[in-house]
Amino acid sequence: MPELPEVETVARGLRDLAIHKKIVKVSILESKQWRPASRQWRAGIIGASISGIRRRAKWLIIDLSSDWSMIVHLKMTGQIIFQAKNKPTFLGGHTMGKSQEEFPNSHTRVWFGLASGDALFFQDMRKFGYIDALPTAQVEDYFLTKKLGPEPMEPAFTLKYFQSVLKRRANTTIKAVLLDQSALAGLGNIYADDACWLAKVKPTRRVKTLSMNEQAALRKAARQVLLEAIKLGGTSFSDYYHVDGKTGQYWAKRKTYGRTGEQCRRCDGIIVKTKTAGRGTHYCPKCQR
Ligand SMILES: [Zn+2]
Known part of the structure; x- marks a missing residue:
């Protein structure tokens, strides 16, 4: 999708x-x-x-x-x-x-x-x-009526806003919050997993265990992963093309999604896959805490 x-x-x-x-x-x-x-x-x-x-x-x-x-x-x-x-x-x-x-x-x-x-x-x-x-x-x-939260690239996605979202959903997983379009709009499965990798947090953790520094890192990562993907023209699966017929280059640069069993791009850990928030969830057990 x-x-x-x-x-x-x-x-x-x-x-x-x-x-x-x-x-x-x-x-x-x-x-x-x-x-x-x-x-x-x-x-x-x-x-x-x-x-x-x-x-x-x-x-x-x-x-x-x-x-x-x-x-x-x-x-x-x-x-x-x-x-x-x-x-x-x-x-x-x-x-x-x-x-x-x-x-x-x-x-x-x-x-x-x-x-x-x-x-x-x-x-x-x-x-x-x-x-x-x-x-x-x-x-x-x-x-x-769609009740969409701000997009991570928008000025409204401030740290204060993000922290208020995290506070309301303290007992859910980080992955579930990132996928919740009423909290922040635009992160799907690939980019939610990769945002967690950038922020060095496990997507499977409870929100309430995030430190202040990790909250700030996660907010920054959500923005960074989307900006990088847009710059690369998105992710091309076998059946996705641009309007101009070119393919998106993010797939080659992805951090975790679809890399189960492959080496982490940051350490010698191996990417694992679990199921969180009903979705396949990928992370490095070694450098993501
Ligand atoms: Zn790693």
Whole structure:
């Protein structure tokens, strides 16, 4: 599943390609994945130009000149494809293999024809993803209902804030807090484990055992791991590509996730895997305390 750095990478790639392009056609092939706020949505979408591409946590927000916005969640297998006229196709999210190079195809759920002759496709094999369309003025309230905490890169993610979160969840595990999107938004399984490695704490520990120094280190690590992953274009699994078709480089640099049995990048310890907060959890038993 794409996490924050992967969605940020898609947003950046799409920004370069799709800004100022005018939507002239919307084709809905799977109605349950197209969720407009009103039946009059056509007036807000068709004829409007793409004026901005934003991201909030793992949602991609496409703002339109009509003061409408489309909010995309890729979920498990979603992808955004920008097909430039007379140019190779660009991919963001999960590709479905070489058999699916023609668009639209059997995995296309919604697509947008652009006045430039380009097209934007929302692909989703497993159909868990969606596009919500609503007036831009409602976007803020939309995210309020999601009850998301601040993202680790945001100024609101202060040490004081993080400590208040930790205090409220003293008896849970560190891993569970890092994954709790209402505490901080944007850390998924890979980056939560790697943040603990950076902070030299075991993700399996109870929150109340963290010293003040460890709390500060963990806050810094949450920010650092996301910034590093964004810089590297996110993590590419076998089926994830950028909007520009390149792969994310974080996978090669990951600290713990998917490295069970391999040597720690900091000491001669061996990375182990356990289950914490219902998720596979990786750490070095030697240098993480
Ligand atoms: Zn180690």
